[in-house]
Amino acid sequence: MSSKTKLAALVLAGLGVALSGCARLDMQDQPKYKPQRPSEFFADGRSGRPELEGTVARGEMQEDSAFYSGRDEKGDDIAGFPIAVDKAFIQRGQERYDIYCAPCHGRIGNGLGMVVRRGFKAPPSYHIDRLRNAPVGHFYDVISNGYGAMLNYAAQIQPRDRWAIIAYIRALQYSENANVNDLSADVRSKVPAVGAPLTPEQKAAEASQPLVPKDPDFYNFPAEPATPSGVPGARGVGAYKTNQPERK
């Protein structure tokens, strides 16, 4: 290498150092797209890319289709629970049922909840033969997708809790049709005989867990649903005329 070319190489190297000192290619100035900014690079003009077909986000794999859809491979409602049911699970269902379903379906599932007493369309009782014989998958479908006048509860109730609610509905249905001989002997002895006066113990049990709420409002409404089915809204045609002052 001649001394002239050596000098040129040195000058070039020096220039390089000087230039890279000015350009801030660090994290502050990194090349990137901000969310929702347009892009000229992609044909659709968007910088955000759509998910590839079939992409499954972490934690969102729903492999157990019976659990997530309530249907079998043929698309029929499943008849058996896709999840183990025990007492704690049913109690969880009772808690969720009392929050989300009882306002319309009533605490005992007779379809006479407070919202219905105030004029909403009355749902059928869970104790009719059709719903007693309906597969659990049907209940899952109603909660997930709604049914007629009833909106769906997919956003409010996660799949596991939907099954817990259904387990509790099954318990409610059984409670209306239980055979006293299914009880163990010691429990059976506590069941009052038809027409017999209640023992103090039974009276105390009934007072602590009344079937019908003790709220005096409850008794100011008729036993029959306020509105003929098909008439939504408390002020609709045929709505029950209450003598109570309008609530603000």
Ligand code: HEC
């Ligand atoms: C806002 C009132 C309301 C709430 C809350 C509500 N439902 Fe309903 N539900 C209805 C009405 C009204 C119908 C009848 C719909 C129709 O026939 O148009 C119904 C119908 C049903 C049916 C019967 C479907 C059939 O085959 O006839 C089931 C089962 C049911 N609801 C389950 C539930 C469960 C479980 C919950 C709680 C997660 C719930 N509902 C919450 C109003 C409600």
